[in-house]
Amino acid sequence: MSDLKDLQVYQLAYSFEEKVWExxxxxxxxxxxxxxKQLVRSADSISANISEGYGRYHYKENKNFLFYARGSLYETQNWLRKANDRGLIDEIIYKDLKEESIRIAKMLNAYIRSIGKRSSQ
Known part of the structure; x- marks a missing residue:
């Protein structure tokens, strides 16, 4: 079994969260x-849920936590949009974070699909 830190979606989510924090x-x-506070909490919840799911023994539990991570990601996208609309984030930074969040969403979806395939074999 590989280490959580080797999981690319976890690495990207963690890096994304650090950018939000900064x-x-x-x-x-x-x-x-x-x-x-809302933005940081929702962003931090992405990798936290990936981590918790990774530590579960059953595929269904892991998958559920990945769904939570995806929900936190979408919540983070909402807070980023509000921050941008209210002039708290520069447009270029907002676009970069939005693009990165879309990459994370695609990776999460792929990871969720892969877990479903492994559990049905």
Whole structure:
């Protein structure tokens, strides 16, 4: 069994979350305490759910946690959009984070599909 850190979707999600953290750290108190906390929590939840699912013994449980990770990713996309609409994120940074989140979504979907195939064999 490989290490969680070797899983590409986990690596990308973790890196993405660190970028979100570094961005929110620069905001003023009000922005941090409203949108910022929600954004960081939802972003951090992506890799946390991938990790929890990875540690489960049954494919169904792993898959469920990957669905949670995907839900957290979509929530993060929503908070990023709000932050962009409210002038907290530069347009270029927003587009980069949005593109990265789409890559993570595609990787999560592929990972979810692969788990379904392995469990049916």
């Amino acid at each position: 961005l929110v750290k620069t905001w003023q108190y009000f922005e941090k305490s409203t949108i910022g």
